[in-house]
Amino acid sequence: MVEDLEYIETVKLYYSFLETEFGLSKVNETINGNAFYDVEFKDKERVISISYENIEDHLEVIVFMLQNGKMPDYDDKKKTLHLKQLNRLVMAKASKEEINLNAEYFAKYNAKNELERKLLKEAKELRLCLKHFNELF
């Protein structure tokens, strides 16, 4: 079981590049008991959600492409972009050097448990995806 504040703080730390590099702003923090936690970042075109279902141990990083400023349908595969799907596209484009440089950026963080390791891994993937985002869409 992961505590809500611990999760939120870790996300804010590992995903701080969203604000510093990509100009997104943190807009929502959702805590639903100890069942579900979600942190959302937003810019004009996208909402990025990093959510976790505690009991199911399910971490999901999603880029929602806004439609006239509104959230798309969750099941719309063209507008609701799951990181796993984005990562597959980007890994085909990214060079080894770029991947290594990206990993170096996150070397300052030290994951203490399994969830933090997952959060760190997905943060690395997300940063790389956002760097190539305009080439993909």
Place this chain on the structure above:
Amino acid sequence: MDPLTDEYPELSNYLYAFNYPVTNIDVDGLFGGDAVQAAIAAGEVFKGAKNATHFATVVGHVTKAAKTSTRIWGAIKDVGSAPEIVAGAAGVIATAWTGVGAVVGGVAVLHGADGFAAGIRQALTGQETKTFTERGISDGLQVAGVSKNKADLAAAYGDAAISIVLTGGAGAIKNIPTVVKTANAAKGGQTIIGEGMKRVSVEAAKRPGSVILNNMPKFTGTADQVTSQMMTYNRQWILQKMRSGRSILDIGLDATKANPSIFYQMEQNMMKNY
């Protein structure tokens, strides 16, 4: 007075299902039988029917046996009705009470249940037992002046045709992805359930006034204890929403999730009784 009293003088008139109501069934009060064995037998025939070659063999054996016993035909009625009930129920669940699919699915369930009940009665009593649908068609034709034999024959064919149409119809309609229970929508916004908490919250954001389970307390204890408490809370929550009569929108499974959600599975089971 029990019409079978003379045949079974050793049994009390007040006996039900040979005094074993847990394992036995007595549909019309005439004759108790082993419900579990009947279900197993029907299941075996149904399993056999999955394999076309084996199905032919099964049909051969059953037809031979059926010549000597109307009870076997009762079991066959059940096997024939089971897919109709399943297809009908699938239609109802998939379309969740919204429209044509629900109506056809509901009718298929009722018609299938009618056939299934008649099959059980016949299997247990050994008496030729018509479904209510058959009786209705036959009576109608006889009123119209058709002889009893011809009316019975037409009713049997008519009932079978209805089964085929409803089974196919409900099966085809189950692919329509609408899953809303619209009854009593006037009592307030929709309650939204589905797999994936983020997915449900995104759906809720589009529907002003809708309600989702977003106010869970913080439970304490071991991981198993917390899971159990959350499950209980979730169950009570959905039960309360069902009792309130609000419409419930089930947005279904999350295709992107590798592992099914145990909480959504519980909600789905609860919804089966709604």
